[in-house]
Amino acid sequence: MTPAAIVSKLWNFCNVLRDDGMSYGDYVEQLTYLLFLKMADERTKPPYNQPSSVPAEWAWPNLIKKDGDELFDHYRHTLENLGNEKGLLGLIFTKSQNKFQDPAKLRRLIVDLIDKENWSVMSADVKGDAYEGLLEKNAQDTKSGAGQYFTPRPLIQAMVDAVAPKPGETICDPACGTGGFLLAAQDYIVQHHPHMTKDELKQLKEGTFQGCELVQSTARLCAMNLMLHGIGGNGSRLPLTVGDSLAADPGDRYDIILTNPPFGKKSSTTIVAEDGRVAKEKEIIERDDFWATTSNKQLNFIQHVKTLLKQNGRAAVVVPDNVLFEGGAGETIRRKLLHECNVHTLLRLPTGLFYAQGVKANVLFFDRKPASETPWTKKLWIYDLRTNMHFTLKTNALGRSDLDEFVTLYHAGNLRQRATTWSEDSPSGRWRCYDYADLIARDKASLDLFWLKDDSLEDSDNLPEPSLLAAEIVADLEAALEQFRLIAEDLGESELES
Template sequence: MVVALKKSDLYSSLWRSCDELRGGMDASQYKDYILTLLFVKYVTDKAKSDPNSLIDVPVGGSFDDMVALKGDKEIGDRVNKIIGQLAEANGLEKVIDLADFNDEEKLGKGKEMQDRLSKLVTIFADLDFRGSRAEGDDLLGDAYEYLMRHFATESGKSKGQFYTPAEVSRVLAKVVGIGAGTRQDHTVYDPTCGSGSLLLKVADEAPRGLTIYGQEKDNATWALAQMNMILHGYEDRDIRKGDTITSPQFTQGARLQTFDFAVANPPFSIKSWSNGLENDYGRFEYGRPPEKNGDYAFLLHILKSLKSTGKAAVILPHGVLFRGHAEAGIRKELLRRGYIKGIIGLPANLFYGTGIPACVIILDKENAQARTGVFMIDASKGFMKDGNKNRLRSQDIHKIVDVFNKQTEVERYSRMVPLHEIADPKNDYNLNIPRYIDSSEPEDIQDLHAHVHGGIPDHDLDALNGYWEAFPRLRTTLFKPNRPGYSDLAVGVAEVQQAILDSDEFQKFAMDVRGQVDDWFAAHRPVLQALNPDTVPKDLIARISDDLLARFKNTPLLDEYDVYEQLMTYWHGVMHDDVFLIMNDGWCEAAKPRKAIEDKERKLSETPDLIVGSGRSATRYKMDLIPPALVVARYFAGEQAKVDVLHAGAEEASRAVEEYIEEHAVEDGLLAEAMDDGKISKILTSTRLKVARHEGTDPEEIKALQHLIRLYNEESVAKKAAKEAQAALDLATLKKYGDLSEPEIKQLVLDEKWAATVRTRVASEANRLTLGLVARIQQLGERYTETADAIHAALEALESKVTRHLTEMGVMS
C-alpha cells in the first residue's frame, strides 16, 4: 500500500486491514487503537516535513520507534511507553494515551498480541502524511473521516453517537451563517461535541478560520476530539470535559459564556439529563423541560450560550416540534420571541445512534423580535440508501442550503410560515412540518367518463405541461381530439417512445443539453489542465459544480440539482481520485501503469486493468488515471476492430459446436456414444471415433464424430487467433502508455474521460425524463383503451357464444 494508490482504494484497504485484525473487540473500543496509531503516524510525518510543527516528537516517542518494535515480544508495553513520551512532551496525557496497547484481554496474549500489533504498525507504516495539508479533503482528513464513519456503522445503536454524519454536518455548517465574511476571532461552540467532526465541518466553511470551543461528557470520545482537532490543524482549540447540562465548563461567574455560533447533535431524548443538576444558570427562564426528556434542556442551554446576535443549528428528534405539556409551553415562548428562524425536516435513519427521523432547528437572536415567520423545509424524501443507513446526497445538501439561505418557497418542499398561522388556535404553536407543507405526491385520479366512453382526459395531459412547453409541437404529434375535454393517441402505444425520440424538438433539446455541458467544461478546462500540488480539491469542485448548477437553472424540464448530482457522483467515485493522483504525482507519473497489488498476507488483491503474458509469467497492471479502453479507442481503433471480428468468429465457432452437440448428443442420437456422464469433449469424441472405426459402426455416426472434431478444431483455431490478437493489442497498449506525452495525457483525461463522462451522465438525465413521459403516456393510453361499453359488448358476445354452444350440446333449449 503506497500513496500513489487512489485515495478510495487506500481507505478501503486500510479499513479491511484494520478490521481483519480486530478479533473479538467491539468497534467502539477498537477505534481508539486505530485512531491513536493514525495520530502518532501523522505527527511523526508532519514533524519531518515541517520544522515549525506545534507538536514536538521526542526521541523515543515517534512512529518510527514503533516500527523498530515489529516482532518484539514486549511490543505492547513498549508502544505504550512511546505514546507516553509523545503525550508528556506535548501535554497530551490522558488524551492520546487512553488506549492500552498491552491489554491482553483485547489484543491477545504473547505471540497473538505480538503479531497483531506488528501487523497494525505495518499497515500505518505504508502511509505517508508528509504532504498532507489537513484541508478536509486531503489524505489524512479523508482517511480519518472514512474510518470514523465505518467505526460508527460497526458500533451499533448504543455506541455510534460519537460521530455526526459528514453530510448532515455540512448542512448545519452552511445554514448557521458561517462563510467568507466570518472573522478568525468569531467563536463557534458545540456543547455535545463528540469526536469533533461537526465542529470541524463548520470550521471548513470559514476560509480565515475561527475559534473552536466544545464540551464532551465521555472521556474516550473527548480524547478523540482532542486528537481530531490536532490532526486538522486546530491546535489552539478549547475542548473541555464534563456533562454540559449539570456541569457546564464554559462559564463566567454565575452566567454562561456566550458565543457567535453554536452547532450541536445532542443525545436524543435523554432521561437522566437533570441528575445532579444544581445550578441552571438561568437557562430555563422559558420553562423547565420534563424530567424524563432532555431535548429542550440542550436547546435552551444553546440559546443561553449565544451572544445577542448569535446563531445556532441543532439536531433534535421530531418530537420537539409537537410534543405537549412543558415542552409546548417552552416552544410557545421561543416562537413568540422570534428565536426560531427555521426548521429542516431530515430523512429517517441518517444517524448512527438511532433510526428515527430528526430535524434541524435554526436559532437566531439577531433581530428576533422583528421575525414574523418560521422558514420550514421538508427534506425527508431526499436521500440515498447506503448499506443499512440512509445518506444525504450532494444534491440534497445543496438544495437544502440554497433554499434555506435564499428563503425560497418551493412547492411541496419549503415555505415561510407566518407566526400568526402557527399561533392560530387550530395549530396552537405546534411546529409539526406536515401541518404546513404537504409533501405528498398529487393523487392520480381515475376519470369514470373516460372509462365509459374512451379518450384520455385533457386534464391528465395538461398536468404534463412542462413537457409541452419544452416541446410545443409534440402534443399535437402524439394526440388528436376525441371530444371536448378528451383526446386520443395519434400513434400506437408501443410507438410513443420512438415518436418522441424522433421529434425535432427532442433532438434539439438533447443537443442543447450536450452543448451546455460542453460550454461548461470548456470554461473550466484551463483550471483543470493546470492542476498542481497547491490545488485545493474541495474549492475546485465547489467552483465547477456550482457553475454547472447555475447553467442548468433555467433549462426546461431538467432539475438543476439532478444535473449537479451527476457531476458530484462522478467526482466522489472517480474524478476526485484522479485529481488527487495528478496533484501528488503530476500528469505523466500518474498516468503510468503500475503492478496490481497482491498481498496474500493481508488478503488484499486488486482487479487488474490489463494482463500481459500468461500463466506464471503474466504481469497484472493497474491504470489508475487512464483506463486502457481510452488508449485503445484513441490509438488502436483499427486493431480493436480486427480483434472484435476475431472474438466474434471464436464465439460463432463455439456456438456451432454447442448447436451441433445439442442436436445430436441426445438419446439414440449420432453422438450419444461419445457422451460420458452427460458431457462430451474433443477427447471423448476422438476416443469414440477410434472405437467406431475399429468396430465398423454406422457410417453416419462416424461422419457426425468427424464433423464435430472439425468444429472443435475450427473453434480452437478461432480462439487461438483471437487470443493472440488480443495479447498483441494488450502489449501494444501497454507500450503506448510509455510513449504518451503530457499534452496527450491531458487530452485523454480531460476530454475523453472527464468531459465525455459528465456529458453522458447529464444526457442520461434528459433520457430519464423522456422515459418518464413515455411511461405516463403509455399508462394513460392503456388505462382508457377499453371503454366500459366495449367491455360490456365483449361480455355479451361471449355470453351469446356460450349459450349457442350449450344449445348445440342439448344442455339448453
C-alpha cells in the same frame, strides 16, 4: 496516496483484527494512539525541527524497534504513562488500553501500515479526509454504538451552507462528537473565502472553533480529527473540552452554533431553571439562564444553545420531533424561543438518516436577538423533506444533492428574499411559511406542522418498496420501545421516592 486508498489500506487490516475480537471502534482508537506517536516523531525532523511533546522513553523510535512480548509490554506502559500527562497528550491517551491480542499484528500495523507513510507531509485534506473515512466506517458498525456520535455528512454540509460562516466568526458545537460540524464549517470558510489574509488564516486555525464532548473515547477521536485537519495551531492546544455541556454556562459566547445533541430523553443531571421546579435526580444543577426545568436533554440543549449565542448569533440544531410538540416545559421553551429569538426555519428530515434507529428529526434554525417587548419571530419557514421521501443508510443514502432545493430556498444571503413553493394551486410544494400569530395560537405552541399528502395513504400503488416499509416499521417500533423504557424508568423512580 489518496484518502480513499489510505482508508482502504488501513481498513482492510481491521478485518484481520476482527478475527481476534477487536471491534471497529477499538481499531480506530488504537490507530489514533499510533498515528499521534508517529506524527509527533515526524515533527521533530526537518523541515519542522520541533521539540516533541512525547517523552523520549515513550516516543515512536522506541516503539518501532521492539517486537514480540517486549513490544506488547512497552506499548502498554506507553499508553499508561502518556495518559497521565497533561494537555493534548492526556486528552488523547487518558484511560487508553492495548486492545491487541497478538503482538505480531500490532507489529505489522506499526511497521507495515503506519511507519511506511509520512503523515506530516500529507496535506490536511488528505490525512484528515482519510481519518474521516475511518470514522464514518466506524459509525456504520452500529453494533458498537458509534453511530450515535456521527451525523450524516450531507446533512452537516447543508446546515453549514445555510448558516454560511465567514472569516472572523466564532463557531461552537456543544455536543461535537467526532468534530464533523467544526470541520465542515472550516471547509466552507476556506472554499468560499480563498483570499484570506495570513492573520485570518491564523485565526481560523487557532481561534475560531470550540467543541465540547461528554464521552472520553469520542473526544479522543475528535481531538485527533481536528489535529489532522490542522485545527488548533501547532497541536499544543486543541479547541476541545471533555465534560457535560449542560453542567454550567461556560461564559463564552459565539457567532454560530452548529450541533446535533445526543438523542434520548433522560439527562444524567437535573437542571433547576428560573421556574424553580426540581425533578428528582442524583445531581442537581442550577441554571438561571434556562427558562424551564426538564429532564429532556434536547430541550435543555435548545436552552443552552440560546445562552451560548452572541446577540444576532445564529444557530442550527438537530432536534427530534418531541421537541416540536411536547407539552409542559416544552411548550414554555417554544414560546420563549419564538419571542426572544427569530425562529425562522425548520427542516423536517426524512427517516432512515441516522445510525440510531427510530429517530424522526428536524433541524431548527434561529438567531438570538436583544430583549424586546414584541416577539422577534415573524414567520417560520418550513421545508418538508420527510413526506413521500424514503432513505436508508445503505441502499438509498441521503446525498447532498437531495438538500439542494432547501439550501437554495433558504437564501442564506438574505432571508427576506424567500418565496414559497406551496400554494393552493401548487399543493405539492415543500416550502411554505407560517405567521407567528398562527404558531402561538396552536395547541401547546406546537411546531409540528405538515401539509403534504402522504401518497402511500392515498394510493396503494405508491407504496414504498417492502424493504423500506419494513425498515420504517422497525424504526417506529424501536422509537415506541424507547419511550416505554423512559416511562418505566420514571415510574421506577417514583416508587423509590415514595
